[in-house]
Amino acid sequence: MWGIQRSGTNFLEQLLKTNYQAHKRNAAKSAWKHSIDDPIDGWSRSLPNFVIHKNPYTWVESIATRNTVDWLKTQTTYPATDDIDSELQLGDKKLNIVNLAKTYKHFYDNWLDRTDLKLYMVIRYEDLLIDDKRYKILLDIPMRMSFPKPQRDKFMIPKIGGVSQSKDYTEEREEYYKSGRPSVLTQKQIEAVTETVGVELITKMGYEVL
DSSP: OBOOTTSSHHHHHHHHHHHHOOOOOSOTTTSOTTOSSOOSSSOOTTSOEEEEEOOHHHHHHHHHHSOOHHHHHHOOSSOTTSOOOGGGEETTTTEEHHHHHHHHHHHHHHHSSOTTOSSEEEEEGGGGGSHHHHHHHHHHHHHHHOOOOOSSSSOOOOOTTOSTTOTTOOHHHHHHHHHTOOSSOOHHHHHHHHHHHOHHHHHHTTOOOO
């Protein structure tokens, strides 16, 4: 399982665990699921590898406006507190959104289109929020990843606020993520995210370029 922080990894993990009895096989410390580069060891290319991603604009807002402690401690390749034009800072910690976007781009430039991984599946977080798209994804998983088919007719979906580390998740926030529209980024900040992540990558991931 690979995905940058706040990209929906916990939600996907819970779906896999409750519906397919799947468990992480990678070592937590040596193969951190949020690593922007390949971990040196602790993970297997032969096991099923899932990659999940979220809309870059709402993702930047999520990182900058929610609890930033974990991010500041762990994602240091492009320091979020580097000085930058105040118009390109966001949140109480005045995070550098260009460096946030650089981290996002670095992560997904590395983890998308992995031809070296035999059992490999890329999932858009937003598709997991839409009933028919989520249903199709859950049906595709056993066929593409050599998982046993579920023994029940209905999939088990976590309730709003029922995902680990997302107890404050609400229906309003879910609609916000479905819309793909940032709520606090200025036009200048939106343009900076677009320029940094790049139109090609944003389009490849299935998102509208704003």
